Amino acid sequence: MPKNQPAQPPAVPERRTLTGEEQLFVQEYWRTGNPVKAYLAVWPFTAKRVAPGAAKQLLDLPHIQQEMEQWQDRMNKRFNLSRERVMQELARLILFDPRQLYRDDGSMKLPHELDADTAAAISGFESIQMGTSKGNEEGETIEITVKKVKWADKHAAIKTYLEAQGWKKQVDTERDSNPLANLLKQIGERSAIPVVHMDGQAEEVEDA
Secondary structure: OOOOOOOOOOOOOOOOOOOHHHHHHHHHHHHHOOHHHHHHHHOOOOOOOOHHHHHHHHHOOHHHHHHHHHHHHHHHHHOOOOHHHHHHHHHHHHOOOHHHHEOOOOOEOOHHHOOHHHHHHEEEEEEEEEEEEEOOOOOOEEEEEEEEEEEOOHHHHHHHHHHHHOOHHHHHHHHHOOHHHHHHHHHHOOOEEEEEOOOOOEEEEEOO
């Protein structure tokens, strides 16, 4: 190549057009989230033992991967989902403070009173009518209601956040190289706890 001639950019492979069956496969995959089910929905006479490998081969094809990426982009735009938005929602679950569920007098807030960060961490509200009780000497009755609040699993949110940020692998590596962490892990994996009595004798109690 002459020295003064600029380098040519690499050729972009021509996009292959999907067949009708391949389009159906992509649609079924996005509908079910299961490549094997999607494959069997399009090719129902395929042996079940063959379907997993066939589905994987199909997903490995470049034009199928390109179509999957386009579907993902369309879904993200439709639901306004970006990486930043998803990470923000995970951060809300991780940083959730249960104290924000209550007023200063100790009573529980109503759903419309919660701030956006607290409301995002709540996965369910439930009110149970338990009955009535006499409230005073005049015989007035008071309804007894039990309110239950369920919030998202903070541990699972942290794990997902670590994986999304690529930190989990680093944490695992540091833990494996830390002798104290390994010792604590071994202790945690024991199936019995030794109990020492005043006379010095020991017995093992099964860990619940």
